[in-house]
Amino acid sequence: MEFFVFVCAALMILLGAIGVIVRKHPVHAALSLVLTLFGIAVLFVAQEAHFLAAVQVIVYAGAIVVLFLFVIMLLGVDRVENLRTEPLTAQRPLAIIASLGLLGVLVAAIVNGNGILNERGSGINLPDLQNGSDANTVQLAESIFSQYVVAFEVTSVLLVIAVVGTVLLTRKAKLGAK
Amino acid sequence: MISLSLAPTATWYLILAAVLFAIGTLGVLVRRNPLVMFMCIELMLNAVNLSFVTLARELNDINGQTIVFFVMVVAAAEVVVGLGIIVSIMRNRAALTTDDLAELKG
Numbered sequence: 001m002e003f004f005v006f007v008c009a010a011l012m013i014l015l016g017a018i019g020v021i022v023r024k025h026p027v028h029a030a031l032s033l034v035l036t037l038f039g040i041a042v043l044f045v046a047q048e049a050h051f052l053a054a055v056q057v058i059v060y061a062g063a064i065v066v067l068f069l070f071v072i073m074l075l076g077v078d079r080v081e082n083l084r085t086e087p088l089t090a091q092r093p094l095a096i097i098a099s100l101g102l103l104g105v106l107v108a109a110i111v112n113g114n115g116i117l118n119e120r121g122s123g124i125n126l127p128d129l130q131n132g133s134d135a136n137t138v139q140l141a142e143s144i145f146s147q148y149v150v151a152f153e154v155t156s157v158l159l160v161i162a163v164v165g166t167v168l169l170t171r172k173a174k175l176g177a178k
Numbered sequence: 179m180i181s182l183s184l185a186p187t188a189t190w191y192l193i194l195a196a197v198l199f200a201i202g203t204l205g206v207l208v209r210r211n212p213l214v215m216f217m218c219i220e221l222m223l224n225a226v227n228l229s230f231v232t233l234a235r236e237l238n239d240i241n242g243q244t245i246v247f248f249v250m251v252v253a254a255a256e257v258v259v260g261l262g263i264i265v266s267i268m269r270n271r272a273a274l275t276t277d278d279l280a281e282l283k284g
Contacts (some may be wrong), residue, residue, distance in 0.1 A: 006186040010194050017198055020217050021205035033217050040224050043191065047235045049243050059250055064220065064257050071261045072213060075268050095207035099200045106196035114189050117236050143244045155251045162255035166262035
């Protein structure tokens, strides 16, 4: 069963990722990105990360992709990009070689560390369905609000700075007019 | 080394994450539209998140999921700022690709 879920989610992820980089139309690329993000959320559920799966769907597939689509519509750049011509000579073969090399290095490292992974623990506590509590969310909350509470507060400062900075960046600057 | 049983092990998830990361890298290197390049960066972030969650389960450590939470928050802030920069650069011109952004050229 988990094998079936894994294969379906992996197909969603890879089809969506390839769609992002080969679709000419930016809107189509954004919709392919949604497919990938949902696949990732499915794999989060398959690995007992229930809270993160919910956040993935709400924040990524909801907010971030809507923001992308909003900016595409706002700028009017939803024109078809010509992917046939190659602006720089030999850029694409070099890019393919570089990413294949990166993939080879990563896979070699993973296969090399395979034995170490299997020696360690057997998994996070599964959700206790009998008592009606979700062990994953409780554990995550305990980690965030005890050990990493300072980092959590600093992220709120980061979000405020991001919002204020974006408002400053995008408004029509008439600083001397007023 | 890689067991071929029908239950997906952590290695499968990690290799899937590596493939996703490589596809995102290829997209950033190849595409010319800054918005699509941004989407490819999101692909790479998600690949890293997937491997964090896999290792959190495999190593029995909830901190792997905690850091994914923080990565998501920072990614949201990054997208907001990045799209703000793209909007402020591109509002007054018909520039479609990153090749047209040569403002700092002398």
